[in-house]
Amino acid sequence: KHKFWETQPVGQFKDAGDTSLPEGPIEPPTPLSEVKQEPYNLPSQYEWTTCDMDSEETCNEVYNLLKNNYVEDDENMFRFNYSKEFLRWALRPPGFYHSWHIGVRAKTSKKLVAFITGVPARIRVRDEVVKMAEINFLCVHKKLRTKRLAPVMIKEVTRRVHLENIWQAAYTAGVILPTPITTCQYWHRSLNPKKLIDVGFSRLGARMTMNRTIKLFKLPDSPATPGFRKMELCDVPAVTRLLRNYLSQFVVAPDFDESDVEHWLLPTEDVVDSYLVESPETHEITDFCSFYTLPSSILGNQNYSSLKAAYSYYNVSTKTPLLQLMNDTLIVAKLKNFDVFNALDVMHNESVLKELKFGPGDGQLHYYLYNYRMQSALKPSELGLVLL
């Protein structure tokens, strides 16, 4: 059934529930001299290219490929529209490799027709910190689908990850592949209900009018928590300590150091927003929340072309209850003119989503590890990892 995935070192469906198989790497690393030195073969009309995201021109080509061909919802009403600034941020974390930003071009026209990326990360699984690649932005032009290009792209990124002596990877997908370590649900909190209903993102509830709906989702004009403020560069050490301590309770979570926190969490306009609570008395940093900006194109609507969505990223509550912290996050997202705030049921999110008027979405997000077997699936609440 999965002609490609059955050949790969991933948990296989036939092995589900086999408790004799140990948790951990499926295949051992091979000597680097045994890693294939040449790229995999593409169909003869195509060639590999490394995409330099520093180049305005290349970044534009990647942006346009994804804008027109990347992930859509099940009803093909919306398509992710990652901004150029977002792509640069997502693809250039500390220690990133240019060689993991992989494109495919048509040989004659030089048009970019496919893309896949990896970035390095340290991911802790139980008490083991594993060097991994986070694989993302796999995209094949709509006109080249179902020609088995995706397996070649996956094998090529795997080869280039191996060349850096890294043997594991983490990735998410909306489709079921062998074998998810957990399956999460997206939840959506309306900030601009009228627009969401007008574009078909949400529907008017039973026995609800537009005015009642607008009132239901109304939020206060400013955050309620004393000491709630935007994160700054000088907060990196304290936020790193807070986050490391918080993430240590989850089965799978990133092992962030200060340089990771500076990159992934220091606010970058229209890319990532982070806030924290600094105690007015002790000046201690006790709580943290963050979200990233990922608009979607609205396909075929007369009145609107873009949906402005915020996605919950990492949150830590030690003193301010998570409910209040997330409510303050919703308030700042509303002030920044987002239409909707999305969150997965990972970490402790599930416990506050309903009360904050999030509703469950229809899409699921499956999390995967490559060349690392998990004895059994995790609950979403055991997962401390958010991929972009």
Ligand code: YNC
């Ligand atoms: C997917 N999303 O099952 P089998 S998520 C992985 N992730 O293989 P073809 C996928 N595999 O089942 P198409 C996949 N979607 O026969 C499909 N597949 O074994 C598998 N969509 O290939 C599929 N982006 O080329 C099948 O299919 C085989 O032309 C079929 O291309 C697929 O970024 C795709 O959703 C997704 O652009 C490129 O549909 C195309 O349909 C497309 O005939 C819209 O492929 C955009 C979209 C996916 C977003 C993402 C994470 C990707 C993870 C890839 C796996 C990484 C493994 C780890 C590597 C490093 C290892 C180390 C160390």
Ligand code: MG
């Ligand atoms: Mg294909």
